[in-house]
Amino acid sequence: MVVPDLSVANHMIKMRHIGKTYAQDGVKTVALKDVSFEVSSGEFVAIMGPSGSGKSTLMHILGALDTPTFGQYFLDGQDISRLNDDELADIRNQKIGFVFQSFNLLPRTTALKNVMLPMAYAGINEAEKRAKALKLLNEVGLSDRSQHLSNQLSGGQQQRVAIARALTMDPKIILADEPTGNIATTQAEEIMKIFTKLHKQGRTIVMITHEEDIAAHAKRIIIIRDGLITKDLKL
């Protein structure tokens, strides 16, 4: 039983002195030194930083894909920094929507089936899964592509399927890791329009990018360098 911490209840994300150290082959690498910040419900935040700055590590901890070495991470008021693998799997399924740089759709599988996948792990029945997936595909403008196989779609279309997939479980936060990194510039603009629309609907979005014009779509930019936050700008 997790008791909600009332002091962080106003924040969707609250990180307190998060640090991450990797030990590989006896060599210790400090990826995050001491990171603390909050994200309120409905914010659209871009995290920027050069490669090796620790922004990917931060993203993985935010996404419950990895656990911090020290510090506390409250997501939706619940401390998830010390949960076990299966508990984290549930958190990822219920509260987080992922959009990856390389889309990560199941190959040779229809757009519809890809969008339905997270709901399968939540044990939702077939009819409900299908209805929800079709509705979301419609929202990202792909209602006519639901039966196309993932590899028959363009990069931009694949990323839109991935966004629809990220929304299926009505997550508390949407985490996007370089969402336009593998997409042609013309299509990247469309992807960003979808993110802007989602932000207007009141969703909480955290996006990692190193492109300034992409980051400009966000309302707040956090810059990270050498495992520390160096700037936190509201636009």
Next chain:
Amino acid sequence: MKLLEIIKESFATLRLNKMRTGLAALGIIIGIGSVIALISIGRGSQLAIETQIQSLGANLLTINPGAARTAGVREAPGSNTTLTLADAMSIKNSTTITTINNVSPEFSRRFQVIAGGNNSNTQITGVYPEYDTIHKITIDSGSFIALRDVDSVGRVAVLGPTTVTNLFGEGVTTVGQSIKINKQSFKVIGITKPKGGSGFNNPDDAIYIPLSTMQKQLAGVDYVSSIAIEAKSPDVMTDAQNQIGYFLLEHHKISDPAKADFTIMSQNDILNTVSQVTGTFTTLLGGIAAISLLVGGIGIMNIMLVTVTERTREIGLRKALGAKKKTIITQFLVESVILTFVGGIIGMLFGIGISLLLSKILNFPSALSPVSIILAMGVSGLISIVFGWYPARRAASLQPIEALRWE
């Protein structure tokens, strides 16, 4: 995630990757199929040989010339001339031997046989009239060698059905025609019914002539190659063997049974020896089958390992989207079970098909053994489940982020 949903998902994945699925199934199909086929061939040939030996006549004792099996020195084959027609006659007329019905002295040798334009090298057996009774030979047309043929050293011959086909072709009336054995003319007086047999010592490919004719005109010998004796019943086989043995020792004036110049074999002795030989043969085939099962198993293992490695990213994605470790392992396990089950059924049908086909071609009785089927299915099932489970467990234990980064 519900099991039913996982099963549906597994079927979808297997259908998606037809090549991979096909290769994995092929390993199982060949493994199971070859075990079933090879063991069935082994058992089939064993059965065929045993049936053939039994069909040579029940209650049969055979006296062969030569040293006893326990004796130290063996003479060269073919030089055993210690059995004669006189031996046979005295056994037949003996008052001390009470357990026997019929005695058949025989002499066999292969000769060149010519009929019309056809030429064949056939086993010729010089016989007494008792031969057909003892060896369960029945006449199809004409008659068998009679005592007057033996007494008159007659140039008459009885042919086996295969010999008839070889020499005259199908559907020809052969009785009354003449054939040449070793350049001497013989009149065909009878054809025997097929006994069913195959291979090198086919009882249907034989020619019977009077023993006297054989000894005096063809082979030029005064001994016999064996004496077949029919005991009154299977229960008195041992008694008969002993009575004949002591009688012949006395008749040959040999006091030490270890120095006997003949051996008496019963049908059972022969059957046991042959069973041992064919048993070894079956074990050999079983060994070959086990190796192919092992190779099939390694094939399954490789495919499973490659599959899981190839799908590490997919596993990472599934975990990122909320799949628990248990769900991932279950999915891979279900895929293995489906593969093994489908591949196993096809392999079983394949193996049964091959063995039925071979039994038809080679004229074996088919001897499918349920044990070999269960064994083959069990072993390859176990292999594919273990090798499906182990890499899946490893992959499912990876941090989702490591799995996602996998190239």
